[in-house]
Amino acid sequence: MDELLDFLGSTGLSAIGPGEGLMILVGLVFVYLAVARDMEPYELLPIGLGVVVANLPLTGLLVSPVDGTGFQESGVFGIIFHYGLSFWNILPPIIFLGLGALTDFSPVISNPKTLLLGAAAQVGIFVAFWGALATGVFELPEAASIGIIGGADGPTTIFLSAQLAPELLGITAVIAYSYMAAVAFIQPPLMKLFTTKKEREIEMAPPREVSRLEKLLFPTIAMVAIILIVPRSAPLIAMFMIGNLFRESGAVPRLTSAASNEILNIATIFLMLTIGTQLTAERVFQLDTLLILGLGLVAFACGTMGGLLFAKTMNLFLKEKINPLIGSAGVSAVPMAARISHHIGQQSNPRTFLLPHAMGPNVAGVIGSAVVAGVFISLLGAG
């Protein structure tokens, strides 16, 4: 009968602890938010399912290829984590190729001032960076990986954490995506607090038509310029601009569709599931997690305020005033943050149509956080 005991010993039931049980519930909450509340379903549903799978014991799904000898447990997620993220770190650049092929830079080109809002809104990164250092718990590389949450950009957070603090990759990525899903609750109070009713009612002239030549020249020159200044941002910036050039050139429709559909969807499935599988009980139930949760919120809040206040300051010097509500969209979290600016604007004054204007800082914020990540890597990375 010892085989029977052997078998019973090999079941998950005998090996599961309370921590894992709780984490499975956390995973199911993510699934509920994604499915029933429609909060960032493309991220939170696979992340939630990844959390559930990771906390079911003895599955062998998380075994990293390096540990095993000879035959490998079919550690599907261990393999994707190792080669996709911690060792080669090629999934975030591949996702940026697809996002670039979906991005329209016209709002930025028609209203270049908004680029500054994209920069200002990254200030949240450094507030959280200092907060993390202040706790005395985190070293410089870990503080950077926590700060980047304020960049409100999933792939950039994953890209940086994979290089500077792989053990924090799951936590920082999931917190970044969760706050992006909750940005509709975080930003509006701050937006109303820091702007006057009159400011919120400012109507902006419809953006000018942007020519095809401009939409081609911008990503090309931006790619060369940014990478010359911050070479370590190349894996993200280069792929983003390449995807954008595929789209704007109109000469390679099949490549554009492959990048923005097949490649993006397949990469999203495996990346998000794998991110979820990083949230094992012992990693999550630590004091650090609470700290990072708090610091992440601070980062988002300060980023939002940074964008709003900078927009108000710019208005002091501008003849044609901009509605400061578009400043909060500078954090990126594309396209939710831009929609929120638009929505709050319409609440104050139905005739304001801020969406195209808010997309400017929204997209600029993606470049902003990728550049900051490049700086962190060049100064703190193994480089």
Place this chain on the structure above:
Amino acid sequence: MDELLDFLGSTGLSAIGPGEGLMILVGLVFVYLAVARDMEPYELLPIGLGVVVANLPLTGLLVSPVDGTGFQESGVFGIIFHYGLSFWNILPPIIFLGLGALTDFSPVISNPKTLLLGAAAQVGIFVAFWGALATGVFELPEAASIGIIGGADGPTTIFLSAQLAPELLGITAVIAYSYMAAVAFIQPPLMKLFTTKKEREIEMAPPREVSRLEKLLFPTIAMVAIILIVPRSAPLIAMFMIGNLFRESGAVPRLTSAASNEILNIATIFLMLTIGTQLTAERVFQLDTLLILGLGLVAFACGTMGGLLFAKTMNLFLKEKINPLIGSAGVSAVPMAARISHHIGQQSNPRTFLLPHAMGPNVAGVIGSAVVAGVFISLLGAG
């Protein structure tokens, strides 16, 4: 002129034996069955072409990455076999992600009794398992890999053989797919033999409407429950339920379509071609092959009978009788076996519409064989 001789020596003609020649014909028969007889074309066409390619000598296509040093022959299929199957074993779980995204559990949820038929029909696995042991030729792991043919599920057979008996992977997988293609010839005689005309005419009430909540709760709870009991089935069961949740949630249409189209089709092309390339002459022309052919047929037959007889036994206790013809669909071989139950039912009584009812055991059978595979791996695997 020695270069000329060198070259002539390097041609396939000089290196091909009668065995390879015969196997190329076998491959072409598979191609004929798939193309002219429309028998499981998605499996038999690429398998047949794989067999042809594998038996053309000196192509270098089968060189496994581990043997080579420095530059590798472009062993396309050697690479896919090594990383996709024998070493990492990630292709079967990826295929199950796609199959899950195509599966509708409503027949099972509306008529849970059919789950038992899915279990009963797996009995064929153990009959063939014992048959294999009885021959005295096969060890326990090999007997398990032969038995699983009775599970009538390609990816599960491949997943198990890759772990327990890699050298039998080609034979067991191809025999499983061939019998699934021939299920329209294997099952009907047994179905008419083991059921009375009256039983075959039993009409079943149309299945009740299943709510979206039920279709979401079932895969979620099933995933956690099954993996807790049989952790080694996780690579198949987890991916299957994740794919199903993508589909039923309706919240991630792009991920569902990527899983059920791009990922499934690309994985099918490379998996089936690679399976075919495992059928080299020296592997096939052995006594074992005949034994496995026989045992596989026994497995399918017993699985069919198991489902039919269990359905008849259930009828002894049921007020609302079920048409036992749906029992044979419990082997899985989705969706052919369900269609055969429906077709034979219509032959006996045109007013019976068994298809939705037969899909219940059909899908349950997939879970059944994946669970049995999990048990085999935990007891016999390197685990």
Place this chain on the structure above:
Amino acid sequence: MDELLDFLGSTGLSAIGPGEGLMILVGLVFVYLAVARDMEPYELLPIGLGVVVANLPLTGLLVSPVDGTGFQESGVFGIIFHYGLSFWNILPPIIFLGLGALTDFSPVISNPKTLLLGAAAQVGIFVAFWGALATGVFELPEAASIGIIGGADGPTTIFLSAQLAPELLGITAVIAYSYMAAVAFIQPPLMKLFTTKKEREIEMAPPREVSRLEKLLFPTIAMVAIILIVPRSAPLIAMFMIGNLFRESGAVPRLTSAASNEILNIATIFLMLTIGTQLTAERVFQLDTLLILGLGLVAFACGTMGGLLFAKTMNLFLKEKINPLIGSAGVSAVPMAARISHHIGQQSNPRTFLLPHAMGPNVAGVIGSAVVAGVFISLLGAG
């Protein structure tokens, strides 16, 4: 302040040389030709962008997986080059799977004489091969890699260079694609020079209808026959015929569409970008590059002449004359070369409709150059 200096030292500006600057311009010229002149956009746009990225210093995108220890720079293109080309060489066969699924062999089957034009037009390969040897600069393997440019087939050139002369892979591939893009300028003058007006006006009867059985038997028998004679051409020829059988069988529409869309587009994006990244300044600015440019042009010209002259010679023996203009399409460069034959024909005589006839040699030329590559590999390769 030394961190500031550290950072400035890490910027690309401080590390970029004049050579890199010039190469970035070369890359942008490729982009311009692809986008504004619509010259082979699917190849030249990603190649051009790859060239730009490769010459931006310190990005870490080109780091090959073998050099690094522990954490790897996210050398996206270094990884694709290593595993896709120089080490496993699996990208060209995968591209040929897609091309086969897009190819229609009817023109060849309805007019088999055109197969000879496909052979004759490969003569350019050997002219350039001898030219390369004559310079005394190139060894035999390198001369073969330069000669194959005359095969006017991207994947075949890449497949051969990856095995025989990896350091020439970027140069030979980019030159092959550039001349294919410029074939509309290279071929017409030669076509008018080597054919009389009367010959150009020859009208050819519309090709006969080809049955499905013929379209199935041809790729099957061709695959077995060619690989038996030249096993080393199997990675290209086998995948090409497998893709074609998927298409012509009509039994696996989903696999055909996956091969000719998803797989082909995704492979094209990563292959072309990676090819571009091989053109670094120190590789390009050498005497060799000029030599290879010249030899490549000679190869294209001689291939075109070979096809034209052979067609004229065939006419001496043929009752039903063929329009020699279709001979130049034998180089392959599918489908541009066939369109040029058609266009020049229409210029001389509007009633000639050469397109279907020119597709014969055009497709035959693909087989021709793949076979020659197979011969080169078996005689010169590590095999």
Place this chain on the structure above:
Amino acid sequence: MADPDALILTAIGIGIAFGVLVLLLVTVLIIRLISWAINKFTGDDETQSQLTEIQIEPEALSENRDRARAAAIAVTALIETQPHLSRRDQD
């Protein structure tokens, strides 16, 4: 894992297979109960998901695809009503 005797392995195999699927049978019944209960409380079938208030889709991409599909299906209704629409160029 010591090489278990084939008999034990078969017993565990069949036992677990049936055990798991019986467990799933029970799960389905429980789910039916939960779903029935929830319907009673919320008074109607669990709606898809409350659409968050902010729902402006700037990207025309997905709309265009859905519109094309919907249009195509609508036209089938159209053709069924006018059978005389001969299909001249069946590609």
Place this chain on the structure above:
Amino acid sequence: MADPDALILTAIGIGIAFGVLVLLLVTVLIIRLISWAINKFTGDDETQSQLTEIQIEPEALSENRDRARAAAIAVTALIETQPHLSRRDQD
């Protein structure tokens, strides 16, 4: 493989290239013969494939896509017959 003299290599290269393509030419002629013979026996062009008797496609998936495509092409016929259908919203 000893380093063959370039001449031999060229000879083999061109020889094999022509040899293979001549072989394919012969293959095409043989195939034409086989196809002609089969047609004579079976009396008609080799039909697609005898549909196995069991052909009920429960999945609406592929039907839906084919129906949409067929409908779309049908509509082109429709538009050609009624040119007045101006295309207002060409996206």
Place this chain on the structure above:
Amino acid sequence: MADPDALILTAIGIGIAFGVLVLLLVTVLIIRLISWAINKFTGDDETQSQLTEIQIEPEALSENRDRARAAAIAVTALIETQPHLSRRDQD
């Protein structure tokens, strides 16, 4: 890379972030100038790309797809003009 003091790192980080985006702002203005200049010379908006003289697409593949899409969109116009076309079988 010596462990930089956090302050320096923040200064460089914010400085470079703003620096890069200001640089992009200037780039946009330059691009606007270039684009304006080119328009003045070529007299009209930079057309897509002179189509090379040889443009016959033998493959029906892409045409078929575009035709189906165009047809589907055309039909939406059709339906809007005849609202009575009820959608019976919304699958």
